[in-house]
Amino acid sequence: MAAKYDVVVVGSGNAGLSAAVSCVVQGKKTLLIEKHNLPGGVASSFSRGRFEFDPSVHEICDVGAGDDLGHVGLIMEKNGIDVDWVTVPDCYRCISKYSDGTPMDVTIPAGREAYIDAIEKYVPGSREPLEKFFDLIYEIRLAKVYMFDGTPNDPKYMQKHFPNTLKTCGYDSLSVMKALKIPQKAIDIIGVYWPYLGVPLDEVNFFHFGNMIDMYVTRRAVVPHHTSHEITMTFMNRFYELGGEAWFNCRAEEFLFDGDKICGVRTSMGDVECDQVLANINPHIIYANMMPKELVPEREKKLYAARKNNLSTRFSMIYFALNKSCEELGLTDYCVFFAGTADSRKEYENLKSIDNDYNILISYNNIIPDASPEGTCVISFTKLFSDGKDWSEMTAEEYYKAKDKMIEKCIEDVKKNLNIDITPYIEEVEVATPMTFARYLGTPEGTPYGFEVKSWDGVIARMTDIEADFNIKGLRHIGAGSFFGDGYSSTWINGDMTAGLACADLEEGGK
Amino acid sequence: MSKVKLKNYGLKDIMYFTNKPKEREKRIEAASSQKSGAVFKVNEKAAERHPEQQEFVIEKITDRGEGVKSYTLRKKDGTNPAFFRAGQYVVIRQEIDGKLIARPVSISSGPVETLDGTIEVTVKLVPDGFLSKYIIANWKVGDEVKTSGPQGLFYYEGFRDEKKVVACSGGSGITPILSMAKAIASGDEDFELTVLYGSKNRNEILFADEFAEVMAKTDKVKLVNVLSEEEAEGYESGFITADLIKKYAGDDKYSLFASGPQVMYEFLDKETDRLGLDLKHYRKEIFGSVKQPWTLPGYPAEAKDKVFNLKVKMCNKEYEIPCNANENMLVALERAGIAGPNRCRGGVCGWCRSRLISGEVFIPELTDRRRGADKKYGYIHPCASFAISDCEIEVPNNK
Numbered sequence: 049m050a051a052k053y054d055v056v057v058v059g060s061g062n063a064g065l066s067a068a069v070s071c072v073v074q075g076k077k078t079l080l081i082e083k084h085n086l087p088g089g090v091a092s093s094f095s096r097g098r099f100e101f102d103p104s105v106h107e108i109c110d111v112g113a114g115d116d117l118g119h120v121g122l123i124m125e126k127n128g129i130d131v132d133w134v135t136v137p138d139c140y141r142c143i144s145k146y147s148d149g150t151p152m153d154v155t156i157p158a159g160r161e162a163y164i165d166a167i168e169k170y171v172p173g174s175r176e177p178l179e180k181f182f183d184l185i186y187e188i189r190l191a192k193v194y195m196f197d198g199t200p201n202d203p204k205y206m207q208k209h210f211p212n213t214l215k216t217c218g219y220d221s222l223s224v225m226k227a228l229k230i231p232q233k234a235i236d237i238i239g240v241y242w243p244y245l246g247v248p249l250d251e252v253n254f255f256h257f258g259n260m261i262d263m264y265v266t267r268r269a270v271v272p273h274h275t276s277h278e279i280t281m282t283f284m285n286r287f288y289e290l291g292g293e294a295w296f297n298c299r300a301e302e303f304l305f306d307g308d309k310i311c312g313v314r315t316s317m318g319d320v321e322c323d324q325v326l327a328n329i330n331p332h333i334i335y336a337n338m339m340p341k342e343l344v345p346e347r348e349k350k351l352y353a354a355r356k357n358n359l360s361t362r363f364s365m366i367y368f369a370l371n372k373s374c375e376e377l378g379l380t381d382y383c384v385f386f387a388g389t390a391d392s393r394k395e396y397e398n399l400k401s402i403d404n405d406y407n408i409l410i411s412y413n414n415i416i417p418d419a420s421p422e423g424t425c426v427i428s429f430t431k432l433f434s435d436g437k438d439w440s441e442m443t444a445e446e447y448y449k450a451k452d453k454m455i456e457k458c459i460e461d462v463k464k465n466l467n468i469d470i471t472p473y474i475e476e477v478e479v480a481t482p483m484t485f486a487r488y489l490g491t492p493e494g495t496p497y498g499f500e501v502k503s504w505d506g507v508i509a510r511m512t513d514i515e516a517d518f519n520i521k522g523l524r525h526i527g528a529g530s531f532f533g534d535g536y537s538s539t540w541i542n543g544d545m546t547a548g549l550a551c552a553d554l555e556e557g558g559k
Numbered sequence: 560m561s562k563v564k565l566k567n568y569g570l571k572d573i574m575y576f577t578n579k580p581k582e583r584e585k586r587i588e589a590a591s592s593q594k595s596g597a598v599f600k601v602n603e604k605a606a607e608r609h610p611e612q613q614e615f616v617i618e619k620i621t622d623r624g625e626g627v628k629s630y631t632l633r634k635k636d637g638t639n640p641a642f643f644r645a646g647q648y649v650v651i652r653q654e655i656d657g658k659l660i661a662r663p664v665s666i667s668s669g670p671v672e673t674l675d676g677t678i679e680v681t682v683k684l685v686p687d688g689f690l691s692k693y694i695i696a697n698w699k700v701g702d703e704v705k706t707s708g709p710q711g712l713f714y715y716e717g718f719r720d721e722k723k724v725v726a727c728s729g730g731s732g733i734t735p736i737l738s739m740a741k742a743i744a745s746g747d748e749d750f751e752l753t754v755l756y757g758s759k760n761r762n763e764i765l766f767a768d769e770f771a772e773v774m775a776k777t778d779k780v781k782l783v784n785v786l787s788e789e790e791a792e793g794y795e796s797g798f799i800t801a802d803l804i805k806k807y808a809g810d811d812k813y814s815l816f817a818s819g820p821q822v823m824y825e826f827l828d829k830e831t832d833r834l835g836l837d838l839k840h841y842r843k844e845i846f847g848s849v850k851q852p853w854t855l856p857g858y859p860a861e862a863k864d865k866v867f868n869l870k871v872k873m874c875n876k877e878y879e880i881p882c883n884a885n886e887n888m889l890v891a892l893e894r895a896g897i898a899g900p901n902r903c904r905g906g907v908c909g910w911c912r913s914r915l916i917s918g919e920v921f922i923p924e925l926t927d928r929r930r931g932a933d934k935k936y937g938y939i940h941p942c943a944s945f946a947i948s949d950c951e952i953e954v955p956n957n958k
């Protein structure tokens with residue numbers, strides 16, 4: 049057996065990277081194992097010809113800047129991760145239909161004032177309820193800081209200081225926004241971000257959704273200057289600096305137990321001894337293939353049975369490199385949502401079919417001028433699916449045809465909505481599907497999002513169950529399937545927090 | 560440190576005000592714990608479609624003359640080989656004296672043949688080569704051989720490429736073009752293909768019969784043989800120049816596909832400049848590793864012919880091996896029997912990506928296709944890097 053480690057982190061996705069760095073910062077002897085030949089999972093990049101593409105990032109929230117650091121910003125600072133961020137000035141343009149069927153074409157800037165001004169312009173009468181809405185999500189921000197500051201929470205204090213947070217946090221987002229008397233059309237505009245949490249407004253908990261809007265709108269989003277591979281490299285660099293060890297192209301096959309406590313990991317490089325494991329692997333896969341069946345807690349079997357059909361959003365990404373600049377082409381926005389309807393419940397149902405109208409266009413060069421060589425640009429389209437069935441039932445031939453159809457659809461979307469024909473300028477084009485993500489990430493059905501944050505299984509509900517869920521000695525799950533849900537920020541926070549718990553266990557055990 | 564633990568407790572307070580967690584408990588309680596094993600169809604399909612490894616049996620060997628042989632490979636387990644795009648390659652992985660040697664080789668059959676259970680690869684003997692020599696000398700009918708799944712990006716992309724394609728090829732570079740021609744004949748691809756095929760003389764021309772067969776089936780494929788050391792009726796002579804390309808391209812818009820040895824690209828790059836072709840319309844197959852790095856600009860002459868000491872960290876193992884400055888660093892790993900993942904061997908695919916811990920390497924610009932952040936943080940593609948001092952690198956596991 050190889051040298052004994054305090055912690056083995058299996059999988060180097062966003063959660064794994066964050067956890068691994070957090071462990072070495074806390075002075076733990078840490079090994080990071082990754083089955084792929086490079087780290088990052090979805091936080092990566094790939095090259096085609098003279099272009100480099102980011103496989104996934106649209107916008108990253110909760111980083112903040114200067115002395116207004118967000119939760120993520122604080123973690124990065126604490127762990128010595130310094131990324132070259134670029135701030136995203138506008139939220140989005142959205143071309144869709146309002147819930148009542150009338151056409152929508154709105155461009156929404158970031159920043160509370162500008163955001164409210166813009167919505168008031170499109171939907172007169174929104175200002176007053178929106179001011180209340182922003183006061184509320186600001187209160188939620190403060191409540192969150194209080195709850196996460198590492199000291200016990202006093203219900204009386206919370207009642208006094210965060211009364212509205214407590215009043216609303218048990219409800220879905222649609223109900224709360226309606227209760228605030230926000231006009232439906234304005235709700236439609238605010239709700240454009242719903243897919244980033246994977247479930248519609250009438251399902252997603254307001255605490256979670258409201259906080260996301262606060263992070264995107266008030267605090268503004270950022271993106272890495274040189275693709276998310278750069279973020280990954282920054283994590284890795286810090287990890288090595290503090291003595292971390294990483295094994296690539298090495299697969300963790302099985303978790304090893306001494307009685308009911310983890311004692312090591314069986315890998316394609318042999319067995320590794322350790323006290324704690326942080327597994328950046330979906331629990332479905334851990335329980336099915338990676339540990340003794342008799343050690344899987346009854347409650348966990350039930351939880352994953354209850355979640356069986358609740359795998360969250362699957363994605364297709366269509367990447368183009370064009371041999372003209374955004375300016376020459378007239379692509380002026382960083383991010384444009386093309387949605388069939390702004391009614392999130394209806395759209396969620398539409399997303400069950402791969403032939404849906406939903407699409408998100410990102411034109412990177414608009415905020416990162418050197419995202420590609422001069423005179424060119426890189427753009428991507430994101431298509432969403434709330435079901436994976438269509439993908440799993442295709443023959444190879446149908447699969448290639450479906451990919452071509454996606455490309456056609458993207459070209460058509462830009463033509464129809466923006467009156468721009470990109471066809472003559474395509475120098476590179478690549479399509480990633482749920483299959484592609486399944487292949488590279490190994491997540492169930494290729495979802496990078498974990499489990500739907502359904503009303504019964506939202507982030508708050510999961511956090512209150514943090515001790516009951518995944519109750520296995522020395523083994524913890526981190527990643528999008530864990531308590532904090534999907535997204536770069538959430539999984540970094542989740543990785544860091546869970547590493548904190550593992551390190552605390554180690555200290556209790558006298559390490 | 561127990562402070563950290565408390566972080567999460569605060570949220571429990573909210574339970575006084577919400578009934579959600581109770582609902583969660585109810586849901587979990589109501590679910591069955593009997594369900595066994597998770598099966599994810601998308602993941603299974605993905606693995607099927609992109610096999611890491613394919614095990615074949617050699618079914619037939621066709622001697623094409625001039626040190627070139629084609630091998631028809633059938634999957635050992637009777638399933639069909641992974642479907643591919645005409646123009647893609649597989650990596651042949653062959654153990655020689657206990658060391659795993661890998662080389663990319665284009666598939667010379669058409670995609671439709673995978674449905675009959677086979678692929679064909681064609682190997683040309685490289686004079687001072689290693690694996691090509693071994694294959695030509697040793698592979699016999701009935702032998703078991705291993706390859707990767709289909710790889711590479713050199714294929715027709717209808718959304719990018721013009722309907723008309725002029726392909727320039729030389730030597731064994733003809734194989735992916737032949738596959739494309741076959742794919743057009745079988746209806747798997749739909750474009751017009753004019754092949755300018757450079758050879759020294761008529762004896763060197765490969766696949767004349769195969770092209771004739773394709774052209775009997777479709778008028779979308781045309782073949783023009785270009786002889787550099789012979790003049791003959793019905794053949795073009797000289798090199799594949801801008802004028803020759805123009806002559807066959809006609810007035811329509813066209814895409815130029817190039818597939819051949821390094822010297823052919825060096826020549827063609829100048830010709831395409833004259834044609835004013837932009838990069839969208841000029842696609843090149845990878846040609847593998849750079850040879851003779853000392854002939855390239857920026858190479859420190861004093862490194863040539865030296866043998867440096869290469870420290871290699873691979874997971875929990877460490878090695879010290881010799882590294883010949885004249886060969887790329889992946890070859891040094893292969894010679895030592897410790898090469899990790901690799902595919903294109905031309906710097907492009909990133910599969911061999913490794914961390915340079917210390918030392919200096921020469922990276923020819925021609926094949927430097929590393930990610931931006933990798934350059935910043937000192938990562939290299941050993942297949943496209945040459946040691947110019949003693950070095951220490953960390954490589955991915957080779958199992």
Ligand SMILES: Cc1cc2nc3c(=O)[nH]c(=O)nc-3n(C[C@H](O)[C@H](O)[C@H](O)COP(=O)(O)OP(=O)(O)OC[C@H]3O[C@@H](n4cnc5c(N)ncnc54)[C@H](O)[C@@H]3O)c2cc1C
Pocket residue numbers: 648660662663664665666680681682683684685687688689690691692711731732734735844845846847848886887890893894903904905
């Ligand atoms: C995408 C692509 C497609 C291709 N398709 C085809 C094709 O269809 N048909 C075809 O014939 N060719 C094809 N090629 C070219 C083919 O890959 C090369 O011709 C082939 O790799 C030559 O292999 P070789 O080992 O004989 O010679 P090389 O790799 O050119 O030269 C030998 C190398 O091996 C090293 N070496 C020597 N001794 C040892 C040892 N003991 N252990 C390890 N290394 C040693 C040498 O230093 C040298 O670098 C293709 C190449 C690419 C990139």
Ligand code: FES
Pocket residue numbers: 900901902903904905906907908909910911912940941942943
């Ligand atoms: S093997 Fe493709 S980059 Fe080295």
